[in-house]
Amino acid sequence: MADQVRFFDTTLRDGEQCPGASMNLRQKLEVARQLEKLRIDVIEAGFPCISDGDFEAVHTIAAEIKGCVIAALARCVPSDIESAARAVAPAGGRGRIHTFLATSPLHREFKLRKSKEEILRMAVEGVRLAKSFVDDVEFSAEDATRTEQEFLAQVVEAVIEAGATTVNIPDTVGYTTPGEYFGMIRRLKERVPNIERAVISVHCHNDLGLAVANSLAAVNAGARQVEGTINGIGERAGNAALEEVIMAISTRPGSFGAVTHNIDIREIVKTSRVVARMSGLSVQRSKAIVGENAFAHGSGIHQHGILAKRETYEIIDPASIGWGETELPLTKHSGRAAVKQRLEKLGHVLTETELQHVFERFKRIGDSKKFVYDDDLSSLVNDSLDMHDGLWSMDFIQFVAGTSARPTATVRLVKAGRSMEESSTGNGPVDAAFKAIDRITRTKGTLAEYQVRATSQGRDALGEVTLKIDFGTGRPIPGKGAATDVVEASARAYLNAVNRSLSASVQAERPCRPDA
Ligand code: KIV
Ligand code: ZN
Helix, strand or coil, X not given: CCEECEEEECHHHHHCCCCCCCCCHHXXXXXXXXXXXXXXXXXXXXXXXXXXXXXXXXXXXXXXCCCCEEEEEEECCHHHHHHHHHHHHHHHHHEEEEEEEEXXXXXXXXXXXXXXXXXXXXXXXXXXXXXXXXXXEEEEEECHHHCCHHHHHHHHHHHHHHCCCEEEEEECCCCCCHHHHHHHHHHHHHHCCCHHHCEEEEEEECCCCCHHHHHHHHHHHCCCEEEEEHHHCCCCCCECEHHHHHHHXXXXXEECECEECCCCHHHHHHHHHHHHHHHCCCCCCCCCCCCCCCCCCCCHHHHHHHHHCHHHCCCCCHHHHCCCCXXXXXXXXXXXXXXXXXXXXXXXXXXXXXXXXXXHHXXXXXXXXXXXXXXXXXXXXXXXXXXXXXXXXXXXXXXXCCCCCCCEEEEEEEEXXXXXXEEEECCCHHHXXXXXXXXXXXXXXXXXXXXXXXXXXXXXXXXXXXXXXXXXXXXXXXXXXXXXXXXXXXXXXXXXXXXXXXXXXXXXXXXXXXXX
């Protein structure tokens, strides 16, 4: 009989750890709701001890999401584990504590300054403590792929004995190769006497571009949980892209052992879009499965083949993963109920105030644009999420530019019902608008990246601006904004980044204890 591979999504933890990907609570909830629709088995919702924001996110997701196991990360120290236990408590029997400790010589000697015996003791004590709160305990041997195999086997056996139900063998720095990782998982299965009492999990980083290949090799060797993120976002080069692992197993059944999964693949494209929108990290065009070009056929020969028989040049039916599932576009005549229904279908759960805000923008855009497409509508949602958090929203923008005019912009912003207006000149209307926003919000950002694209078809398409702004921290914050005018879209994107930076500094990180 085929075994089921479980998927453990860490978009909200390891994914969110990636520079510039900070999400607020509302954005995390939208991602979690969509992951539930995708039928992900486990959602790692955060690292509760690291900040109040992370704690609140895990706690809220644990209370709201009913269809998935909700995991919280904790170092192998009592304060972390207790905080994780409190955060996942609302999930009841679906709560998991995921505790980790580095096992490799490099980490033992230089980061932790602990002997093998101390590591073994801490791991066992951590798992026992976690087990006193929940039945479902996962232990991760951080940097497992650079750990002595004998010692790794010893740790794995000891944590299973202490009550771990899942043991994770992370390739923390993306160092391993498919053949090597296969051998490692196989040896653990052969050498660890109690291994059948736990699920072997794998967690691969993509530093050598091998995260997906390594994960699949591990499945072939007997791993039955795969960890990763949607769109592969994460620290450095990212984590294994779950949609790629899922589709490799679905497209090549039998190639990775007799395994099945419980994922609803029709939700893959939508999930990718929700994560891109919420994290502010757009998907590379040629990315496998979910990139815009993944099913675009440029050459005449390919187009001809596809028309004759789709399978000539396509190994996946794009419709089966949710590509092309667009409905008739809305127009300015569409009413509030129609907009609300479409937003819900797109996965946006908005309060009445937010809905009103999106609807007003929809009406304004409907006046200058014949059709409002789903992607246009989704682009409008970010602003209302900002507004909900009591941050800045844009009331109006006016600008003057041209070959013989001095570029000037006037911006009016609203925060908590109070409006403020400022004007500024600049070396162009976009620069002038950014400066006017800086004056009102008392921030000073430097543009690190800037891109503009059309969200839908036609000359009247919405321009969507994606940018990154450095507010002096050296870690540029992304922002997105959309409007029929690119100067307005740029100002909205800039404001989005300002809001993200303000909410990130409100949720300031607690310092990590260096000994853990
Ligand atoms: O990469 C890693 O080792 C991790 C662990 C905390 C699982 O993210
Ligand atoms: Zn990781």
